[in-house]
Amino acid sequence: MWSILYNTLLFLSPLTPSSLHTLSSHHPERYHGPDTDGGAWSEAYGKAKEVVGQMTVEEKVNLTTAVTGQCQANSGGVPRLGIPGLCFNDGPAGPRYTDFVTQWPSEFTAAASFDRDLIEQRAERIGKEFRGKGINVELGPVTGGPLGRSPYAGRNWEAFTPDPYLSSTLSFLTVRGMQSSGLITCAKHYILYEQEPVCDGPLDDEGGRTGCRDVSSEVDDKTMKELYLPSFAETVRAGTGSIMCSYNRINGTAACESNDALNRILKDELGFKGFVLSDFGATHSTVPSALGGMDMELPGERYYGKNLLKAVHKGDISESKLDDMVHRILTPWYAAKQDTDYPKINYQKYDLSDKVDINGHTFRNEHVNVKGNNALFARKVAAESTVLLKNSGILPMKGIRRIGVFGKDADYPSTLSGCGPDLFCLVGSRRRYWNGTVTIGGGSGAAYADYIAAPIEAITLKARQHGIRVDHVLQDDEAYYGSMGWIAYQSEVCIVFVSVFLVEGWDREHLRLDKKGEDLIRHVESHCAGEVVVVLHSGGQVVVEDWIDLPKIGAVLFAGYPGQETGNALVDILWGDVNPSAKLPFTMGKSAEDWPKDNIIRKMGKGSYPLSKFSEGLAIDYKWFDKHNITPRYEFGYGLSYTSFEMSALVIEEDYGKDRDTIQKTNERYEGEKDLYDNLYMAKVNVTNIGKVSGAAVAQLYMTFPEDENDQPPKHLRGYAKKFLEVGQMSTVEFSLRKKDISVWDVDRQLWRIPRGTFTFRVGNSSRSLPLSVELKISSLH
Numbered sequence: 096m097w098s099i100l101y102n103t104l105l106f107l108s109p110l111t112p113s114s115l116h117t118l119s120s121h122h123p124e125r126y127h128g129p130d131t132d133g134g135a136w137s138e139a140y141g142k143a144k145e146v147v148g149q150m151t152v153e154e155k156v157n158l159t160t161a162v163t164g165q166c167q168a169n170s171g172g173v174p175r176l177g178i179p180g181l182c183f184n185d186g187p188a189g190p191r192y193t194d195f196v197t198q199w200p201s202e203f204t205a206a207a208s209f210d211r212d213l214i215e216q217r218a219e220r221i222g223k224e225f226r227g228k229g230i231n232v233e234l235g236p237v238t239g240g241p242l243g244r245s246p247y248a249g250r251n252w253e254a255f256t257p258d259p260y261l262s263s264t265l266s267f268l269t270v271r272g273m274q275s276s277g278l279i280t281c282a283k284h285y286i287l288y289e290q291e292p293v294c295d296g297p298l299d300d301e302g303g304r305t306g307c308r309d310v311s312s313e314v315d316d317k318t319m320k321e322l323y324l325p326s327f328a329e330t331v332r333a334g335t336g337s338i339m340c341s342y343n344r345i346n347g348t349a350a351c352e353s354n355d356a357l358n359r360i361l362k363d364e365l366g367f368k369g370f371v372l373s374d375f376g377a378t379h380s381t382v383p384s385a386l387g388g389m390d391m392e393l394p395g396e397r398y399y400g401k402n403l404l405k406a407v408h409k410g411d412i413s414e415s416k417l418d419d420m421v422h423r424i425l426t427p428w429y430a431a432k433q434d435t436d437y438p439k440i441n442y443q444k445y446d447l448s449d450k451v452d453i454n455g456h457t458f459r460n461e462h463v464n465v466k467g468n469n470a471l472f473a474r475k476v477a478a479e480s481t482v483l484l485k486n487s488g489i490l491p492m493k494g495i496r497r498i499g500v501f502g503k504d505a506d507y508p509s510t511l512s513g514c515g516p517d518l519f520c521l522v523g524s525r526r527r528y529w530n531g532t533v534t535i536g537g538g539s540g541a542a543y544a545d546y547i548a549a550p551i552e553a554i555t556l557k558a559r560q561h562g563i564r565v566d567h568v569l570q571d572d573e574a575y576y577g578s579m580g581w582i583a584y585q586s587e588v589c590i591v592f593v594s595v596f597l598v599e600g601w602d603r604e605h606l607r608l609d610k611k612g613e614d615l616i617r618h619v620e621s622h623c624a625g626e627v628v629v630v631l632h633s634g635g636q637v638v639v640e641d642w643i644d645l646p647k648i649g650a651v652l653f654a655g656y657p658g659q660e661t662g663n664a665l666v667d668i669l670w671g672d673v674n675p676s677a678k679l680p681f682t683m684g685k686s687a688e689d690w691p692k693d694n695i696i697r698k699m700g701k702g703s704y705p706l707s708k709f710s711e712g713l714a715i716d717y718k719w720f721d722k723h724n725i726t727p728r729y730e731f732g733y734g735l736s737y738t739s740f741e742m743s744a745l746v747i748e749e750d751y752g753k754d755r756d757t758i759q760k761t762n763e764r765y766e767g768e769k770d771l772y773d774n775l776y777m778a779k780v781n782v783t784n785i786g787k788v789s790g791a792a793v794a795q796l797y798m799t800f801p802e803d804e805n806d807q808p809p810k811h812l813r814g815y816a817k818k819f820l821e822v823g824q825m826s827t828v829e830f831s832l833r834k835k836d837i838s839v840w841d842v843d844r845q846l847w848r849i850p851r852g853t854f855t856f857r858v859g860n861s862s863r864s865l866p867l868s869v870e871l872k873i874s875s876l877h
Contacts, residue, residue, distance in 0.1 A: 357388025538599025
């Protein structure tokens with residue numbers, strides 16, 4: 096076992112002369128991982144083992160292969176043994192490609208709530224919608240691929256946040272919440288998938304990219320373990336039934352056939368008991384993928400199916416290995432009790448008509464309504480995830496009689512999918528922008544909306560209740576600037592809607608607004624009789640320097656991708672029915688040069704595939720800004736309120752408690768006797784609402800390691816808590832610190848250890864506003 100764990104270092108660390116000998120002598124490529132024993136699902140594993148013992152080789156292979164069918168992918172079943180094929184469907188914002196579901200705020204948006212209860216309740220409701228459609232496996236949540244290494248990554252909006260602590264805690268809660276319905280989650284994309292492929296071919300007839308090659312993420316062991324792996328470790332602890340391997344390479348090896356990433360780290364070190372499935376088209380081989388740890392191919396039979404069957408018959412893959420793949424697939428299915436009372440598939444993907452004939456099969460869409468009262472909760476999530484970046488006092492709006500609304504982003508999309516039936520609005524040179532208010536990004540992270548509460552609709556309805564006049568020009572083109580200027584000149588408040596639409600398959604070319612949004616803001620600001628409120632719908636960072644300090648810019652709201660209830664949630668904030676409490680789950684810099692250069696690779700390079708060297712190590716997002724003393728425009732954790740809060744009396748004390756929330760224990764190695772996920776300390780701080788209205792405070796705890804840990808960034812988020820407080824009310828907020836939270840990965844010893852020395856803990860309202868601090872000296876082994 097020691098030699099196996101030690102070789103993990105050789106996979107992810109730069110090779111040194113001393114490690115070369117060990118690499119050649121231990122042949123780590125021969126290691127093909129542990130068989131599952133079910134872990135906490137021992138009873139389900141027993142059922143799986145018994146039924147697999149009755150299967151033919153052909154039936155076993157059938158279960159490992161999913162093809163395009165009624166769902167986005169459907170695995171083969173074994174009808175004679177009562178095992179149906181599994182239905183797989185995107186995505187993190189709700190069931191994709193079907194109707195009568197809720198289009199939820201994206202993960203990236205919901206993360207801004209910094210609200211654990213809200214996130215878990217959101218997940219529970221999404222899980223029930225998937226279950227109601229008969230979907231066995233949700234292809235989500237996105238728990239760290241991408242994590243958000245670069246602001247240029249086009250899929251950051253699908254994931255939570257670049258901070259590993261916030262991402263990890265939200266990933267755990269989301270998996271637990273979704274699977275509480277009996278759904279099986281698929282945490283994705285494992286791992287180091289931080290940008291889209293590099294393409295150097297011409298656009299095809301549809302405007303898509305050609306000549307594409309997957310990028311190899313070149314990373315060291317410490318960065319892997321401390322930054323990119325924790326979110327996946329938390330999904331394993333939460334009991335995720337499946338994990339999706341990603342498109343990229345990992346230090347030269349395709350992620351879906353990486354023996355080290357899938358077998359050594361995921362199945363051995365993290366003790367993952369479920370199954371690994373491929374992203375669509377991410378499989379590159381049969382034998383290397385199966386031996387490397389990939390249990391199922393999605394979709395099609397390019398490498399599994401008949402090819403896998405042939406490899407087993409030839410002896411290239413043992414039948415015992417195939418058995419383990421099937422055990423891993425069936426164990427979560429039995430554990431979730433999907434073999435007993437799970438709904439049948441009642442929809443047909445893509446096509447919302449009643450009956451669809453495909454390849455000689457008739458599929459019916461029963462239009463089952465699974466929404467319940469989720470619209471109200473989706474509105475709540477969107478409102479509590481809207482970040483107030485700037486406010487002169489114009490918000491909440493009181494005593495206003497004339498409002499002007501500007502920009503296409505305030506209007507209804509011409510179709511509910513924004514720009515086309517597939518939610519893949521292209522963003523290349525043949526640009527097709529989302530053609531109305533941007534509620535979600537494009538691609539597999541999206542969901543259809545049955546309706547969209549457009550901002551202009553919600554604002555107009557609210558205005559009627561208050562006797563307010565609303566004029567609007569819902570265009571972005573300069574041809575309408577004359578009308579905009581005239582309406583702005585007569586408006587007490589001008590609300591400008593601008594956006595950035597992001598889509599899977601395309602990384603960002605810049606950090607500016609779409610459709611010359613900066614020009615629109617400046618034009619309205621120059622003519623408005625009163626103050627301007629800017630609403631940003633974006634799935635990532637935006638550089639705002641050329642307009643943020645203009646004299647009439649009174650307020651700025653970062654609304655992210657808020658889903659179908661976008662307008663209603665925004666009105667709740669604008670009129671003060673909801674006091675904004677969201678915080679930025681990322682950093683907004685002042686210029687593109689504030690971030691590391693070349694951490695998105697755009698050229699093919701000289702080798703057989705492009706290389707992306709993760710040279711910034713642990714220092715991404717606010718940790719990069721802190722390490723290099725760069726002043727951001729708006730820091731991680733920043734967000735204003737309509738009231739004010741005061742924090743006092745920060746203390747930290749020993750408060751041991753056994754780990755009580757783990758569902759599947761990991762096999763991570765650590766120093767000392769207490770378990771890695773046990774609570775060791777408790778930090779406490781008093782929070783008081785000293786303002787004039789009630790509201791929610793988000794207290795944030797940051798930790799600095801002892802100075803001997805000189806490879807660590809200056810500080811790390813290690814706690815957050817949201818408390819709703821009436822005017823004058825004080826509450827004590829507690830932050831539990833687990834052993835892992837104060838540990839570092841020891842590359843030489845291949846284990847987690849707590850550094851000896853003085854830790855500094857700070858509390859405040861954001862990563863750059865931390866007025867309280869306390870020191871903790873640790874000298875003994877825990």
